[in-house]
Amino acid sequence: MTDFLVSLLRGGRAGTAGGRSRVDPRRTRHTLAGHIEAHPDFLSAHAPGTRSLMVYLPPGYETATDRRYPVLYFQDAQNLFDGARAYVPGQEWMLDETAERLIQAGDIEPLIIVGIDHAGAQRVEEFTPSHDETRGQGGGADRYGRMVVEEIKPFIDAVYRTRPDRAMLGGSSLGGLVSLYLGLRHPEVFSALVAVSPSVWWDRRFIVSFVEELPSPTGQRIWLDTGTEEGGTSLGDLRRLRAAFEARGWRHGHDLHYLEAEGAGHSEAAWATRVEPILRWLVPATPAGPSEASAIPPAASAPDPRSVP
Numbered sequence: 498m499t500d501f502l503v504s505l506l507r508g509g510r511a512g513t514a515g516g517r518s519r520v521d522p523r524r525t526r527h528t529l530a531g532h533i534e535a536h537p538d539f540l541s542a543h544a545p546g547t548r549s550l551m552v553y554l555p556p557g558y559e560t561a562t563d564r565r566y567p568v569l570y571f572q573d574a575q576n577l578f579d580g581a582r583a584y585v586p587g588q589e590w591m592l593d594e595t596a597e598r599l600i601q602a603g604d605i606e607p608l609i610i611v612g613i614d615h616a617g618a619q620r621v622e623e624f625t626p627s628h629d630e631t632r633g634q635g636g637g638a639d640r641y642g643r644m645v646v647e648e649i650k651p652f653i654d655a656v657y658r659t660r661p662d663r664a665m666l667g668g669s670s671l672g673g674l675v676s677l678y679l680g681l682r683h684p685e686v687f688s689a690l691v692a693v694s695p696s697v698w699w700d701r702r703f704i705v706s707f708v709e710e711l712p713s714p715t716g717q718r719i720w721l722d723t724g725t726e727e728g729g730t731s732l733g734d735l736r737r738l739r740a741a742f743e744a745r746g747w748r749h750g751h752d753l754h755y756l757e758a759e760g761a762g763h764s765e766a767a768w769a770t771r772v773e774p775i776l777r778w779l780v781p782a783t784p785a786g787p788s789e790a791s792a793i794p795p796a797a798s799a800p801d802p803r804s805v806p
Contacts, residue, residue: 528580530593532558539652543643544623548614550649551578552657553593555600555607566609567663567780568653570645571691572624572672574612576765588765595772606780611653613645615672624671626678626707629700642679646686665779667691667720669768674699677719678707684715691720691775693768694727697734705734705741714746720754720778722771724761732757754778 536550551574555566571577571592580587592610599605616623625635645666654661666687668676673695680690697704719742723735739755747753756774761767 526581528587528589529578530591531556531597533578533593536652539649541644541648543640543648544616544637545619546616548616549574550614550653551612552653553578553596553610553612554657555609556597557607558609558658562658564607565658565660566607567665568609568611568657568659569665569667569691569779570611570613570650570653570687571666572613572615572668572676574614577610577612583765585765588769590765590769590772592772596776599773599776603782605776605782608776608780609653609657609659611649613649621671624668624675625699626675627700627703635700638675638678639682641675642682645679646683650686663688665689665691667693667775669693669695670763671696671699674704677704680717681707681711681715684717687717689718689720689779691779692722693720693771693775694723694731694763695721695735695738697738698730702734702737705738708738708741708745711745714752716752718752718754718779719747720756720775722754722756722758724758724763724767726760727763731763 532554534552534554536552538547539550540547557564558566575582576584576588577590577592580589583589592612596605596608596610600607619637621634622637623641624638626638628634628636650661650664653659664687666676666680667673667690670693673692674697676690677692677695680687695704721735721739721742723731725732735755735757739749739753742753743749749755756771758767758771761770
């Protein structure tokens, strides 16, 4: 495999293990916790340019070699794990710190978290499901989705001990919008969707109409939330989206979780406070015996997508 892997380990060991070079982040300005592996310069046949994938591996991953893990794919990796890479320096979701704490306490099921870097200037284009004529942009979500579904997920399933049947997708703001759209388009791939402060307003509430046109519930669990101080039409928009899901058969407290975070704004700091309840909802702690750990056969090997010309 030509992929270059960088593992950043909190208080990490020098040298290499399993062909993966390791760097002690105490010698940098990074704020990573636990075992994070970076796959830089991921090349796609469907999305322009390259981007990094940041992969969080749970405690025990290297020793429990017979165990396979659910995977949460999340948009905007720059803001999830590392304050040095965040849009607002120092403001990150602390997804790694929170997952480490909850897993070590036995409060959630161990999981793998894959952060997908956004494409910078192309973020709006990639994260929107329709072309908004009033803004003169958008509509690249289907191409972005092909990268996620046809390239990134097979790559992760081939490299790591995943449970391919337990893939989840999430994001915030436009990342929440694209996660809902792509997830609902691919219920055979993603079992749960997380939309944190999603941009429901995009293109005259395109996503509300999209949900209203679904023929029936998809069998997926869905998390919807917003802050009460995000401003504009965000609160009313999310209530309309919740009503659309309920009209199609989703039920709050069953396969739909809805939250209005009192006093919360539209920021990484606000979203960081919701990481713990999101993880507790997605992967609550369950007894996991040897039979469960080995129930899913190894994923079929996949070609390295970086080799696409």
